[in-house]
Amino acid sequence: MSAPVIDLHTHSNASDGTEAPAQLVRSAAQAGLDVVAITDHDTVVGWDEAAAAAAEYGIALVRGIEVSCSFGEAGVHLLGYLTDPQAPGLMGELARARESRATRLERMVERMAADRIPVTIEQVRAQVAPGATPGRPHIADALVASGTIAHRDEAFREWLSDDSPYYVGHYSPHPVRATELIREAGGVAVIAHPFTRTRIDTVTDELVARMVEAGLTGLEAHHRDHGVAQVEHCRRLAAEHGLVLTGSSDYHGTGKRNRLAENTTTPESLAAIEAAATGPTRVLRP
Ligand code: AMP
Ligand code: FE
Ligand code: FE
Ligand code: ZN
Numbered sequence: 001m002s003a004p005v006i007d008l009h010t011h012s013n014a015s016d017g018t019e020a021p022a023q024l025v026r027s028a029a030q031a032g033l034d035v036v037a038i039t040d041h042d043t044v045v046g047w048d049e050a051a052a053a054a055a056e057y058g059i060a061l062v063r064g065i066e067v068s069c070s071f072g073e074a075g076v077h078l079l080g081y082l083t084d085p086q087a088p089g090l091m092g093e094l095a096r097a098r099e100s101r102a103t104r105l106e107r108m109v110e111r112m113a114a115d116r117i118p119v120t121i122e123q124v125r126a127q128v129a130p131g132a133t134p135g136r137p138h139i140a141d142a143l144v145a146s147g148t149i150a151h152r153d154e155a156f157r158e159w160l161s162d163d164s165p166y167y168v169g170h171y172s173p174h175p176v177r178a179t180e181l182i183r184e185a186g187g188v189a190v191i192a193h194p195f196t197r198t199r200i201d202t203v204t205d206e207l208v209a210r211m212v213e214a215g216l217t218g219l220e221a222h223h224r225d226h227g228v229a230q231v232e233h234c235r236r237l238a239a240e241h242g243l244v245l246t247g248s249s250d251y252h253g254t255g256k257r258n259r260l261a262e263n264t265t266t267p268e269s270l271a272a273i274e275a276a277a278t279g280p281t282r283v284l285r286p
Helices: 021-030 047-057 088-114 121-125 136-145 152-160 175-184 205-213 228-241 267-276
Strands: 035-041 060-071 074-081 188-191 218-222 244-247
Touching: 021 035, 021 047, 035 047, 035 074, 047 060, 060 088, 060 175, 074 175, 088 121, 088 136, 088 175, 121 136, 136 152, 175 188, 175 205, 188 205, 188 267, 205 228, 218 228, 218 267, 228 244, 244 267
Parallel strands: 035 060, 188 218, 218 244
Antiparallel strands: 060 074, 074 188
């Protein structure tokens, strides 16, 4: 028997992916995955639909979230696996972030419209599935739908980047606090693409050390935003702190070029994640 194919980071249209949760799980099964995690930004709203589809298509499902955190000016994404979806602390924080995301998109669209970029908040809202977490990709989708641009990428290059004049931030927890909340919810915290090659290195070694104290379990080392140096940096930190390394696609359907299972996680790393979970949420197996 060949090794199981495990991809622990994907998005559905419960946030900024383009496939409904059931379709995402179906795509994962069709791509030959044995285990897939659904990790939408700041929400668990896709979990039940994904769970039903996982049973139908015979694939194991890890229910997770990707929490947007801020650390000074920088954004840090924190994956939370197997959290209790009823945990008040974590769920309260995510609800606050989602509300702030909605008003923040309004402000971004106002700034863009003032500069004659042809987009309205109604057009943006039409791109957000009911109950989903709104994000910048939905502004991009509105511009694609109106024929202004051909792909999300273009909108990010022209208007939506973190250093764009149209950029408006939203409420998000500190990564140390988010780690604590994930642990309190019985879940397992793994930093997503910690060294994504952006303007500034977002995650410092000191921050990782503080997150380890708060209960951090792992680092997503293998990700298309990491080169050899970034993977090596993850390995060094993992050796120092006893962290688990993962690899994942960060699939967003047609919203990004990332393909399912382009990076994968070992069965040993998944076992370590499962062993670290302390709450009622378990990996679902067919
Ligand atoms: P937000 O959560 O609103 O801050 O938006 C960030 C999201 O935008 C990330 O989760 C990415 O999925 C997406 N994103 C960032 N850059 C790009 C890009 N160049 N093309 C498509 N999506 C992107
Ligand atoms: Fe995203
Ligand atoms: Fe991310
Ligand atoms: Zn992601």
